[in-house]
Amino acid sequence: MGKLLRKVTSLFRALSPVKYAYPALDIILPGERQLHLVGSIHMGTRDMMPLPATLLHRLNKADTLIVEADITGGASPFAHSESHPPLAHRLSADNLNTLTRLCDELSIDAEIIASLPGWQVALMLQAQQAQRLGLRPDYGIDYQLLQAAKQRQLSVTELEGPDEQLELLKTLPDNGMSLLTDTLQHWHTNARLLQTMVSWWLETPPGQNQVALPTTFSSELNDVLMHQRNRRWCETLRGLPAGRYVVAVGALHLYGEGNLPDLLKGR
Numbered sequence: 001m002g003k004l005l006r007k008v009t010s011l012f013r014a015l016s017p018v019k020y021a022y023p024a025l026d027i028i029l030p031g032e033r034q035l036h037l038v039g040s041i042h043m044g045t046r047d048m049m050p051l052p053a054t055l056l057h058r059l060n061k062a063d064t065l066i067v068e069a070d071i072t073g074g075a076s077p078f079a080h081s082e083s084h085p086p087l088a089h090r091l092s093a094d095n096l097n098t099l100t101r102l103c104d105e106l107s108i109d110a111e112i113i114a115s116l117p118g119w120q121v122a123l124m125l126q127a128q129q130a131q132r133l134g135l136r137p138d139y140g141i142d143y144q145l146l147q148a149a150k151q152r153q154l155s156v157t158e159l160e161g162p163d164e165q166l167e168l169l170k171t172l173p174d175n176g177m178s179l180l181t182d183t184l185q186h187w188h189t190n191a192r193l194l195q196t197m198v199s200w201w202l203e204t205p206p207g208q209n210q211v212a213l214p215t216t217f218s219s220e221l222n223d224v225l226m227h228q229r230n231r232r233w234c235e236t237l238r239g240l241p242a243g244r245y246v247v248a249v250g251a252l253h254l255y256g257e258g259n260l261p262d263l264l265k266g267r
Contacts, residue, residue, distance in 0.1 A: 022052055023205040023251050027264050032242040036062070037261060039205070039251030041197050042071075043130045044139035048201050051144050055246075063243040065149040066157045068250065069165055071137070072146050083115045090118065090177055091184075098184045106132070119169045119176025122183040126190070133194055141201070142248045159233050159249070168224075178221055186216040197251050211255040227258040234263040 018026060023039030036058045041048070050056075059065065087110075088096055099121075103110040106128040113121050137143055149156050160168075169176055183190065193214055200206065217225065230253055237247065253260045 020052075020054060020205065022055065023200045023254060024055070025254070025261060027261060029238065029240070029264070033240050034244045035237065035264070036244075036246045037254065037264075038141065038145075038246060038248045039197075039200065039254040040067075040141040040145070040248040041135075041201065041251055042140045042142060043127075043135035043137050044141060044144075044201070045134050045136075045198060046139060048141065048198070049139050049144060051141070051148065055145075056148060059145065059148055059154070059246050060152065061244055062154065062246045064155045064157055064245050065145055066159060066237075066245055066247040067142050067146060068159050068248075069162045070146060070156055070158055071140075071143055071162070072150070073162070082117065084117055084175060086114045087121070088114070091181070095181055095184045098187070102184070102187070117170075117175040118178070118180035119172055122176065122180040123169075125180075125183055129187070129191060130194060133191060135194065135198070145246065145248050159236055160229075168229075172221075172224065178218055182217055182221060186214075189214045190216050200251060206255070213252065213256050226253065226256075229253070230258055230260045230263055233260060237264060 025037055027035040027037055029035065038055065084090070087099065091099060100110060102108070102125060103113075106125070108124065108128065113124065116124075146156065169179075172179060193216060233249065233253075237245075249260060
């Protein structure tokens with residue numbers, strides 16, 4: 001009788017999904033596996049702390065917290081990088097002018113970054129942009145979830161881990177120069193996207209099919225950084241044993257074509 005009741009409850013949840021005040025949805029997989037899928041932001045504002053009571057309640061009920069990577073270790077995986085030709089030789093004149101202007105605005109020493117791989121310069125610029133918008137890593141959703149999980153002695157599982165993420169960046173063609181050029185060319189669009197994602201947590205999250213996301217990646221980068229990772233994560237999550245899980249991934253992975261929820265639902 002209890003098993004039948006759980007099946008009926010799962011069917012009811014599937015037909016009448018709960019709407020949360022933050023970007024999240026529940027997915028029930030066969031074999032009594034319950035996922036609370038959360039659209040995280042890796043850097044947040046002070047107003048995003050503490051976490052919503054509903055999310056903490058779901059964490060308290062969970063058997064495991066699943067994140068892209070445990071970022072609480074503190075050590076930077078980017079401390080040592082191979083040397084590359086100067087960016088002046090790798091960027092177009094227009095992109096080099098943009099980079100020089102942004103370095104001046106963000107107080108970045110252009111000489112120090114000149115020989116770094118393109119992906120690393122892109123991440124440095126993006127991090128500085130987020131900080132200028134008032135975002136901080138310790139207010140990020142996944143960081144707060146990890147801290148809360150450790151306080152509760154809840155097990156944590158990584159979908160990738162920092163080392164795998166670093167290897168992914170290293171395998172980008174031309175040492176990630178396309179990521180750098182996209183960052184430079186879509187600088188203002190990326191700032192608006194960051195502000196939009198913050199509003200999903202502080203105001204109202206969008207419906208699953210109500211998001212028109214701006215283009216900040218080339219189609220090739222979007223496939224590597226979004227679609228391929230979504231497919232890998234889907235396989236990992238489908239292989240979980242029975243249990244209740246809070247799964248925190250970047251908010252953009254919940255929306256758009258080839259998003260993680262649709263893959264998990266078999267769409």
